[in-house]
Amino acid sequence: MVEGANGPRWIIEGGRPLSGAVDIGGGKNPALAVIAASLLCDEQVTIENLPYIEDARVMLELLECLGTKVSRCGRSAVIDPRTVCRCAPRRDLAQALRASSYLLGALLGRWGQAETPYPGGCDIGDRALDQHIKGMRALGAAVTDQYGVIRAKARRGDRLVGAEIYLDMVTVGGTINLLLASCRAKGQTLLFNAAKEPHVVEVANFLNSMGARIKGAGTDVIRVTGVDSLHGTSYAIIPDQIETGTMMIAAAATDGDVTIRGCIPTHMEALSAKLLEMGVRVDDHDDVIRVRSTGIRRALTLKTQVYPGFPTDLQQPMTAMLCAARGVSLVTETIFDSRFKHLRELARMGAKAQVMDRVAVIEGVPELTGASLTATDLRAGAALVVAGLMARGATEILNPHYIDRGYEYFAEKLNALGARIIKEDSREGQAEAGA
Numbered sequence: 001m002v003e004g005a006n007g008p009r010w011i012i013e014g015g016r017p018l019s020g021a022v023d024i025g026g027g028k029n030p031a032l033a034v035i036a037a038s039l040l041c042d043e044q045v046t047i048e049n050l051p052y053i054e055d056a057r058v059m060l061e062l063l064e065c066l067g068t069k070v071s072r073c074g075r076s077a078v079i080d081p082r083t084v085c086r087c088a089p090r091r092d093l094a095q096a097l098r099a100s101s102y103l104l105g106a107l108l109g110r111w112g113q114a115e116t117p118y119p120g121g122c123d124i125g126d127r128a129l130d131q132h133i134k135g136m137r138a139l140g141a142a143v144t145d146q147y148g149v150i151r152a153k154a155r156r157g158d159r160l161v162g163a164e165i166y167l168d169m170v171t172v173g174g175t176i177n178l179l180l181a182s183c184r185a186k187g188q189t190l191l192f193n194a195a196k197e198p199h200v201v202e203v204a205n206f207l208n209s210m211g212a213r214i215k216g217a218g219t220d221v222i223r224v225t226g227v228d229s230l231h232g233t234s235y236a237i238i239p240d241q242i243e244t245g246t247m248m249i250a251a252a253a254t255d256g257d258v259t260i261r262g263c264i265p266t267h268m269e270a271l272s273a274k275l276l277e278m279g280v281r282v283d284d285h286d287d288v289i290r291v292r293s294t295g296i297r298r299a300l301t302l303k304t305q306v307y308p309g310f311p312t313d314l315q316q317p318m319t320a321m322l323c324a325a326r327g328v329s330l331v332t333e334t335i336f337d338s339r340f341k342h343l344r345e346l347a348r349m350g351a352k353a354q355v356m357d358r359v360a361v362i363e364g365v366p367e368l369t370g371a372s373l374t375a376t377d378l379r380a381g382a383a384l385v386v387a388g389l390m391a392r393g394a395t396e397i398l399n400p401h402y403i404d405r406g407y408e409y410f411a412e413k414l415n416a417l418g419a420r421i422i423k424e425d426s427r428e429g430q431a432e433a434g435a
């Protein structure tokens with residue numbers, strides 16, 4: 001992938017209010033975890049509503065390289081793990097995304113051994129795996145963590161043994177990995193201080209649909225009773241919480257009126273509450289949310305928190321909007337230690353923000369002005385798009401491939417709502433306006 005000035009770019013002509021309806025795709029983070037979890041099955045698994053995103057493609061390829069049979073057709077994938085012949089994922093693919101760490105739990109839980117390189121993913125601060133490793137050790141695995149490779153092996157035969165595990169912090173990935181590792185262990189596992197995010201519940205639901213016995217997902221204590229085998233299933237991924245939220249923010253930021261279909265409003269309550277506080281109108285019923293501008297965008301105090309608090313993955317698009325809110329906003333990022341890089345880019349558009357450690361003080365300006373910006377990670381990319389949509393004039397976004405990792409047809413969906421985003425593949429300028 002060519003990065004930066006010579007690579008692909010998006011050009012956004014700003015200042016166009018979004019209006020109309022948009023459909024939400026399957027969730028990125030739930031899909032990545034469910035794909036990994038399918039390795040635990042003794043039969044064939046069908047996954048429906050997979051999003052068209054780069055990370056899902058890479059995750060499926062990782063499984064194929066382990067020997068899994070994978071056939072993808074549109075939004076469905078049929079995964080048959082009976083032919084798996086390796087317990088070490090391909091290094092370059094594993095290092096492309098954080099969710100590759102789930103292969104550790106899945107392979108260890110199924111075959112009693114795994115060897116994975118440290119995962120990659122967005123550069124948003126320290127992303128340790130100590131809680132994953134601690135939990136796997138408690139389940140009876142010998143784990144070494146040296147030279148960027150984690151090796152884990154069940155001490156007794158090829159099966160782990162249930163245990164009581166107290167997580168020192170709420171970790172989404174750690175909770176999911178330990179569900180994967182423990183669902184086929186001998187005996188019962190109790191996971192204390194578990195994460196409650198929708199994708200933790202999704203993984204538990206998926207495993208239970210194969211015959212696992214997991215109770216309490218969505219609370220901070222999860223009880224797993226290990227089973228000897230897991231049968232095939234057909235399972236549809238829940239809608240993407242963060243795509244939903246990003247669309248809600250884009251609607252509000254452009255003074256628009258957008259109906260978001262096929263989402264789960266209860267997953268969006270923290271964001272909806274903040275938009276209402278800003279003066280934006282938010283209505284929901286069934287699987288639909290409508291976001292309407294009232295012409296007012298007040299500044300806010302905002303703190304990211306674990307679910308059901310305000311999600312860190314929406315902090316970046318939200319702070320982009322706050323750059324043009326009325327008043328001074330105070331945003332505290334409590335989950336990751338380096339998730340304000342997008343604000344440096346937004347300064348080029350006239351945004352006034354000061355970052356001190358994990359706190360950003362944002363003085364709203366009446367208007368942002370188009371500029372050349374570089375995406376540094378997935379949600380930073382989405383934040384730059386939100387800013388570009390709000391701004392006067394044209395905005396250039398370099399490194400848009402970060403956005404494709406996690407948003408399906410993002411430019412195309414926004415263009416269908418009235419945005420004008422042109423995707424350019426090369427500097428020579430083979431322009432392609434999203435439909």
Ligand code: EPZ
Nearest residue numbers: 029099126127128129130131132171172173174313335336
């Ligand atoms: C998941 O990352 C998501 N990724 C992230 O989505 C999301 O931002 C994050 O959860 C929080 O909601 C996937 O689902 C693939 P954590 P994860 O373990 O699992 C520390 C996006 O944009 N920690 O809950 O890596 C860690 O350093 C992304 O879609 C430890 O110290 O998040 C971090 O500060 C990016 N030791 C905090 O906990 C551990 O063993 C939260 O991490 C594990 C985590």
